[in-house]
Amino acid sequence: MAEAALKVQGTDVATPLLKVSNLEGWYGESHVLHGIDFEVRPGEVVTLLGRNGAGKTTTMKALMGILTKRKGSVVFDGHETIGLPARAIAKLGMGYVPEERGIFSSLSVEENLMLPPRVKPGGLSLDQIFELFPNIKERLSSQGTKLSGGEQQMLAIGRILRTGANLLLLDEPTEGLAPVIVQQIGATIARLKAEGFTIVLVEQNFHFASSVADRHYVVEQGKVIDTIQNAELEANIDKLHAYLGV
Amino acid sequence: MAVDVQTTSNVAPVAQRGAKGMSTLHMAIFAALLVAGLIAPFFLYPVFLMKVLCxxxxxxxxxxxxxxxxxxxxxxxxYFGAASYVAAHAAKVWGLTPELAILAGTGAALILGVLIGSLAIRRQGIYFAMVTLAFAQMVFFFSLQAPFTGGEDGIQAVPRGHLFGLLNLRPDFTLYFVVLAITFGGILFIYRIIHSPFGQVLKAIRENEPRAISLGYRTNRYKLAVFVLSAGFAGLAGATKALVFQLASLTDVHWTMSGEVVLMTLIGGMGTVFGPIVGATVIVTMQNYLATWGAWVTIVQGTIFVIAVLLFREGIVGVISKWVKRPL
Structure with missing residues (x-):
């Protein structure tokens, strides 16, 4: 995997691809992120776990620059991104798949797939995306919103893979999907990880998260309150239940 | 594992790809419109038809x-009015041929579009609308006060001239076919824009601008580009209209003209290809044939607008499009 990571990123695996330090964020006057700290090395999959309203999605938006009122430090691929606009962050190779998927309803599946501009060399070709998500190929001429929830999620992930982004921010990719689709998404994330993609995953479903991630960061009230290595998950299961209130 | 990451790809991003061709249905409608346009002046008053086209x-x-x-x-x-004034001035005072006068008018609208658009696109929704209205009012008062616009008289008796110095456009019948060509060319150009990769990005921005930004697009550039293009085509229409009526007047830059074009677009079907053509035809026909009713035409227009908004918000073509389940 490390070799694959080197192949994709062309960077040292020991150096974090993403390093978030003391990230704070605001919605208007509401202070919602109170100092998020975590890091992701090339080729890793990490998850942000936490209850509803803990600040997981807001963290994603702050990383991507969609949440504009923020401070702290986000170093991505050697670039400090905290002062950059969202489009410039995207151009550095950070690809965001939002919880609501963001499929454009007035465009066809093909147009949705081809819309995002290439940000870096190294994106998947259409054939490779169709191999990952065969359903998309069959629905190319359909309107984006005529797809099922699972197909929309596949399209949302597929179109980011085409851009060449090397860090994928996936916000609750399994939310509201049938178990069989969740399995397919899980298998896809595992394949992407094997290929060396670096992934930050927001999840509430830690059973799913544990099947794909290297490390879990527990977010509560806008802060990372604990870090659990996936290998240590079993030993920490009670603690995790307490954190997530399940 | 078949998913090997490649450094090259055989697929170009959307902004670099060519657009799809015109659908058969759209091609058939355009052909029918062209045929109707070619035979219409044999049955209807050409000046009325030219007004519809503009x-x-x-x-x-x-x-x-x-x-x-x-x-x-x-x-x-x-943009419509400024182009009208510039084209009229160019044809009458500078003695330019009609094609150059129209180009001058369109150019003026494009420049105005860049100036106003670069400021207006910084705001959205009602604030955008108010900024554009404020600038339009400035253009109105400039047109009222500037020495070359003729004040309340406007610029009258604009010579239609000879197209390329050869074809005399004084006869309505001859001018009609030139106006038909300009209108048809303009509408086909707009169709091409809508269906180009640029048009797809525009639709994405319209639907979810933050998402388009987070995909890496500089959305303000796209918004400015479409604003300037729209101003340019509005200018082309205004400049052509100045030659048709041989007149540029304050009516062209008045805020009611801005209101009328909103009305035409909504009645015909906003966001459809053929809706604005239908909307313009309905409104201009009404104004023309109900002219004897005087101010009552405005009341009829208002009533139709209210009915359209309450009963068929998609507009005439929007409703038909829904029935036939095909984009029109």
Whole structure:
């Protein structure tokens, strides 16, 4: 995997691809992120776990620059991104798949797939995306919103893979999907990880998260309150239940 | 594992790809419209038809901005009217041939579009609409006060001249076919824009601008580009209209003109290809044939607008499009 990571990123695996330090964020006057700290090395999959309203999605938006009122430090691929606009962050190779998927309803599946501009060399070709998500190929001429929830999620992930982004921010990719689709998404994330993609995953479903991630960061009230290595998950299961209130 | 990451790809991003060809249905409708346009002057008064054509192009230009760019301008009369004045002045005072006068008018509208658009696109929704209205009012008062616009008299007796110095456009019948060509060319150009990769990005911005930004697009550039294009086509319509009526007047830059083009677009069907053409035809026909009713025409227009908004918000073509389940 490390070799694959080197192949994709062309960077040292020991150096974090993403390093978030003391990230704070605001919605208007509401202070919602109170100092998020975590890091992701090339080729890793990490998850942000936490209850509803803990600040997981807001963290994603702050990383991507969609949440504009923020401070702290986000170093991505050697670039400090905290002062950059969202489009410039995207151009550095950070690809965001939002919880609501963001499929454009007035465009066809093909147009949705081809819309995002290439940000870096190294994106998947259409054939490779169709191999990952065969359903998309069959629905190319359909309107984006005529797809099922699972197909929309596949399209949302597929179109980011085409851009060449090397860090994928996936916000609750399994939310509201049938178990069989969740399995397919899980298998896809595992394949992407094997290929060396670096992934930050927001999840509430830690059973799913544990099947794909290297490390879990527990977010509560806008802060990372604990870090659990996936290998240590079993030993920490009670603690995790307490954190997530399940 | 078949998913090997490649450094090259055989697929170009959307902004670099060519657009799809015209659908058979759209091609058939365009052909029918062209045939109707070619035979219409044998049955109807050419000046009335030319007015319909100019306003159809104006409405299509407006629809490019509203229907596909998602930007509601309340000041499109500024480009229509400014182009009308410049074309009239160029033809009458500078003695330019009609094609150059129209180009000068369109150029003026494009420049005005860049100036106003670069400021207006910084705001959205009602604030955008108000900024465009404010600028349009400035253009109106400039037109009222500037020495070369003729004040309340406007610029009258604009010579139609000879196209390329050869074809005499004084006969209505001859001018009609030139106006038909300009309108048809303009509308086909707009169609091409809508269906280009640029048009797809516009639709994405209209639908979810933050998402388009987070995909890496500089959305303000796209918004400015569509604003300027829309202003340019509105200017083309205004300049052509000045030659048709041999007149540029304050009516062309008045805020009611901006309101009329909104009305035409909404009645016909915002965001449809053919809606603005239908809307312009309905409104201009009504104004023409109900002219004897005087101010009552405005009341009829208002009533139709209210009915349209309450009963069929998609507009005439929008409703038909829903029935036939095909985009029109």
């Amino acid at each position: 306003f159809a192009l104006f409405a299509c230009a407006f629809n490019l901005l509203l229907g596909f760019g998602g930007l509601l301008s309340f000041g499109h009369a500024a």
